[in-house]
Amino acid sequence: MELQPISGGWALIAMALKNLTIFTMVIIVVAYATLAERRVSAFIQDRRGPNRVGPFGLLQPIADGIKNILKEETLPATASRFFFVLAPILVLIPSLVTFAVIPIAAPLPTPVGVVDMIIADVPIGILYVLAFSSLAVYGVVLGGWASNNKYAFLGGLRASAQMVSYEVALGLSLIAVLMLTGNVTLTEMVWQQQQLGMWYAFPLSLAFILFVISAFAETNRLPFDMAEAESELVTGYHTEYSAMKFSAFMIGEFGHMVTASALMATIFLGGWDLPGTWDNAFWYQGQLIGGFAADGSVILAQPAVWKTLLTFMGFAGKTGFFLLLFIWIRWTLPRFRYDQVMALGWKVLLPTALAYIMLIGGSILVLDEIGVRWGFGYGLALTAISGVSTFAFVFFMDRGRTITGAAAQRSQKVEIKTIPQALAGADPAPAGD
Amino acid sequence: MAISVKVMHRPAPETTSYLRAALSGMALTFKHMINPVKVTQQYPEEQTDLSPRWRGTHVMETHADGRPKCVACGLCPTVCPANCIRLVGGEDDQGNRYPIVYEIDEFRCIFCGMCQEVCPVEAIHVGRHFENAEYTRDRFVYDLDRLMEQDHPSTLLWDPSDPSSE
Numbered sequence: 001m002e003l004q005p006i007s008g009g010w011a012l013i014a015m016a017l018k019n020l021t022i023f024t025m026v027i028i029v030v031a032y033a034t035l036a037e038r039r040v041s042a043f044i045q046d047r048r049g050p051n052r053v054g055p056f057g058l059l060q061p062i063a064d065g066i067k068n069i070l071k072e073e074t075l076p077a078t079a080s081r082f083f084f085v086l087a088p089i090l091v092l093i094p095s096l097v098t099f100a101v102i103p104i105a106a107p108l109p110t111p112v113g114v115v116d117m118i119i120a121d122v123p124i125g126i127l128y129v130l131a132f133s134s135l136a137v138y139g140v141v142l143g144g145w146a147s148n149n150k151y152a153f154l155g156g157l158r159a160s161a162q163m164v165s166y167e168v169a170l171g172l173s174l175i176a177v178l179m180l181t182g183n184v185t186l187t188e189m190v191w192q193q194q195q196l197g198m199w200y201a202f203p204l205s206l207a208f209i210l211f212v213i214s215a216f217a218e219t220n221r222l223p224f225d226m227a228e229a230e231s232e233l234v235t236g237y238h239t240e241y242s243a244m245k246f247s248a249f250m251i252g253e254f255g256h257m258v259t260a261s262a263l264m265a266t267i268f269l270g271g272w273d274l275p276g277t278w279d280n281a282f283w284y285q286g287q288l289i290g291g292f293a294a295d296g297s298v299i300l301a302q303p304a305v306w307k308t309l310l311t312f313m314g315f316a317g318k319t320g321f322f323l324l325l326f327i328w329i330r331w332t333l334p335r336f337r338y339d340q341v342m343a344l345g346w347k348v349l350l351p352t353a354l355a356y357i358m359l360i361g362g363s364i365l366v367l368d369e370i371g372v373r374w375g376f377g378y379g380l381a382l383t384a385i386s387g388v389s390t391f392a393f394v395f396f397m398d399r400g401r402t403i404t405g406a407a408a409q410r411s412q413k414v415e416i417k418t419i420p421q422a423l424a425g426a427d428p429a430p431a432g433d
Numbered sequence: 434m435a436i437s438v439k440v441m442h443r444p445a446p447e448t449t450s451y452l453r454a455a456l457s458g459m460a461l462t463f464k465h466m467i468n469p470v471k472v473t474q475q476y477p478e479e480q481t482d483l484s485p486r487w488r489g490t491h492v493m494e495t496h497a498d499g500r501p502k503c504v505a506c507g508l509c510p511t512v513c514p515a516n517c518i519r520l521v522g523g524e525d526d527q528g529n530r531y532p533i534v535y536e537i538d539e540f541r542c543i544f545c546g547m548c549q550e551v552c553p554v555e556a557i558h559v560g561r562h563f564e565n566a567e568y569t570r571d572r573f574v575y576d577l578d579r580l581m582e583q584d585h586p587s588t589l590l591w592d593p594s595d596p597s598s599e
Contacts, residue, residue, distance in 0.1 A: 043466045048473040332462040333455055398450045415440040 005283065006113030014115045022119055026099050030254040031061035037254075037327050044331045064247075071243035076147060079240065083146035088241065088248035090139030094132040095255030101128050102262045103187050105272045105312035107281050107288060109303040114288055117272070117308065118187065125185035126178070129263060130171060133218065136256060137163040140220070140227055143249070144237035155236025158338060159220060159227030165345040166217035166224075172353035173210035176360040177267055180204065180382075190271040191282040195291070196379045199270040203382035206356050206390045208268045210349055212325075215264060217345065219256040221326055223333040224341055231335075261322035262315075269318045272311035279307050352393055359389055485589040488544045488559040491537050492587045493580035501581055502556035505530045509548035509557055517541035518548060535577040539565060546588060558587035 006014050035050070035057065042049025051057040075081065105117035122128055137160055144156015177200060178184055181192045193199050201208045217224040228236040238249045265271060273279065280290045281301040290301030336344070363385050372378050474481065483489075494502045505522025521534040546559045562585035567573060 040466065042473075043468075043471075044462045046465055046468065046470070046472050048471050048475075328459065328462065328466070332458045394452060398452045417438045417440055418436070 004113050005288075006110065006115050010110075010112040014110075015119075018115070018117075018119050022099060022104065023096065026096060026255065026258060027251075029258050030251055031065070033254045033258060033323055033327075034064065034250065035060050036323065037330075040324070040327045041331045044328075068244050068247040073245065074240075074242045076149070076240050078148040080146040080148065083142045084240075085245070087139045087143030087146060088245045088252070090142060091136055091252035092139075092248045092255065094135040094139075095252045095259055098129050098132045098259045099262065101125055101186055102259075102266055103190055103271055104262075104315050105308045106279050107301075107303045108305065108308040114303060116187070116283075117312070121185065121187055123185055125183075125187075125189075126174060126267075127184055129259075130167075130174075133256070133259070134163070134167055136252065139249075139252065140237050143241070147237070147240035149240050151233040152237050152239045155227045155229065155233045155239070158229070158233075159237060162217055162224065162226050162341055162345070163220070165342060166214045166349075169210060169345055169349035169353055170214035170218055172350065172357065173207045173214060174267070175353075175357045176204050176207040179357075179361055179364060186266050186271070187282070189267055190273055191280070193270045194273050194277070194280045194282075195374060197376035198379045198383070199268060199273070201268040203379045203386055204268070204360065205383070205386045206352070206393055207360075207386075208264075209390065209393070210353050210356070211268065212264060213344075213349060215260045216326070216329070217341070219260050219326070220253065221257065222330040223336050225335060226338055226341055229335060257323065257326050258319070261319045261326065264322050265315060265318035271318075272315040274311055274314045279311050348397065356389060359385065483561045483563075485561070486591060487561045487563075488546045488588050489562045490539065490560050490565050490583060490585065491542075491548075491575065491580055492558045492560045492583040492585065493535070493577065494556050494558065494587070495581050499581075501532060501535070501577060502554050503532045503535060503552075504554055504556070505532045505535075506553060508551045508553065512547045512551045514545060514547065515541045515543045532577060535580065537575050537580065539573045539575060540570070546590075549588065550590060560585045560587045 005011075038060075039049040039051075039057065049057065050060045053059040053063045075084065100119040101122055103116070103118040103121075108115045108117055140159040140163070141156045144152045144154070144159070147153070177189065180200070180203070181189050183189070183192075189200075196203070216222075220227045226236075228238075230236070233239070238246055241249060277291060281288055281303055282290075284298060287298060288301045288303065289298040291299045293299055360382070363382060367378060367381055372381065496502060505520060507520060507522065510516075510518040510520045517538040517540075519534060519536040519538075520532055522530055523533040524530050544559060549555075549558045552558075557580075560583060562583070565573075
């Protein structure tokens with residue numbers, strides 16, 4: 001049987017089903033990410049975390065949801081009503097719609113045709129993601145401004161500056177990926193990683209590091225949570241929000257986290273790709289192919305339901321790893337100072353990303369010129385180049401201390417100064433008047 | 434007395450490593466994350482043992498026939514520093530004194546235990562119990578019947594010859 005993409009009325013039904021399942025799934029993952037955050041933070045602090053609602057506290061997100069819906073909505077008297085209500089919506093929607101272009105599994109064969117496991121395989125792919133993720137900053141800024149509260153306003157200001165700055169580093173670290181892929185769709189990125197025989201985290205290791213750092217800043221997570229900074233700004237831009245509007249901000253933040261995790265998994269860890277060539281599948285000139293033979297002819301892919309399920313689990317595992325990383329780092333590292341965040345973004349990440357683009361661009365040019373075939377050897381050569389540059393980056397960032405160890409342990413002396421009693425007992429105020 | 438000041442000589446920022454410190458910090462938090470030993474006490478199921486001298490909710494001791502042991506001498510309202518005991522004494526036809534009204538306001542009580550110490554007939558006690566939540570404030574004024582109903586153990590008095598209660 002010739003494998004054909006699903007078409008006609010079945011395509012509409014498949015699209016509706018995919019929309020429903022994927023967005024429901026994202027919402028559920030977001031709900032459970034809040035639980036995971038509380039549980040993991042508890043484990044890190046040797047506590048148990050919420051474990052009362054349902055087995056292992058698994059019904060806690062539902063309890064939280066009911067609580068937030070039933071709570072009273074407050075509207076500050078001096079707030080700008082329209083923008084105050086608009087802001088949570090503007091944060092929530094971009095964080096969820098971004099998921100539409102991320103492929104979640106290998107194509108699923110059905111009796112009426114092959115279904116791609118992606119909502120919208122749009123040709124602009126990653127550009128769509130960048131466009132929508134940068135819309136979220138409007139929600140944060142509007143929320144801070146419309147509240148008419150100085151702390152919320154400061155939080156919104158900081159968030160806008162930070163998100164705009166790190167968007168630059170984020171976009172530039174992606175350029176190397178786009179150069180290597182030769183396309184901006186995420187399905188093609190997964191395909192090229194399958195063809196390369198290794199995930200982009202290895203041949204583009206420095207881009208991976210820059211992207212992860214920028215993603216942390218973009219999602220406003222610690223150690224870059226300038227927008228919230230609860231010890232300085234109460235809770236930043238959502239200080240004045242309560243009940244479901246606050247919840248919308250939280251869902252937006254976690255939705256951002258989930259999307260960023262899925263994106264990092266797709267771009268740098270091969271998406272739904274699992275080791276081996278058995279799961280490779282890509283639409284090439286109207287055919288679902290699994291690879292190219294040595295003479296250039298195509299090998300047809302053999303999609304199967306179990307392959308779809310297995311690759312989906314692989315994708316979920318990679319996304320889950322990044323989610324755990326987000327939470328784990330949040331409960332380990334303290335917050336950066338605001339000027340440090342800005343300095344890191346503009347003075348370190350931006351020049352590094354630019355230099356890396358030059359390096360990878362030059363390497364790709366040289367490798368193509370000397371006729372290295374696209375494949376594992378190509379990947380190894382780039383891995384070596386990126387490995388050296390990553391090492392250099394880390395070495396210079398930490399001034400060589402990463403290898404030799406920080407001076408902190410050696411030179412931190414504690415001195416006990418004793419002030420003589422006569423001095424200590426003397427009245428410090430000038431006597432006389 | 435001389436004053437000691439601890440002076441920390443922190444290393445200059447040019448000589449420290451952020452990355453190494455961050456990674457070792459993450460290793461530490463990971464170790465705690467997978468550590469099965471947790472400090473949380475699962476409260477309603479697991480209860481801490483209260484000290485034998487814990488002073489909590491009051492108990493009124495009764496005779497075998499159900500009468501309160503209290504003889505309405507008036508010492509406990511007198512000694513009470515928080516003034517939370519209301520006592521109206523009466524006398525029956527045999528001349529035995531008994532409390533007509535005996536109320537303790539658990540909100541005003543500071544749980545000093547002096548009522549128990551001063552009681553000549555060992556009738557009023559503070560008890561080893563603290564879970565006395567209620568839905569309304571007026572439920573916190575315990576009357577005589579309620580004080581007699583309390584079934585938790587009463588507090589051990591401090592014994593000067595055995596200061597650590599062994």
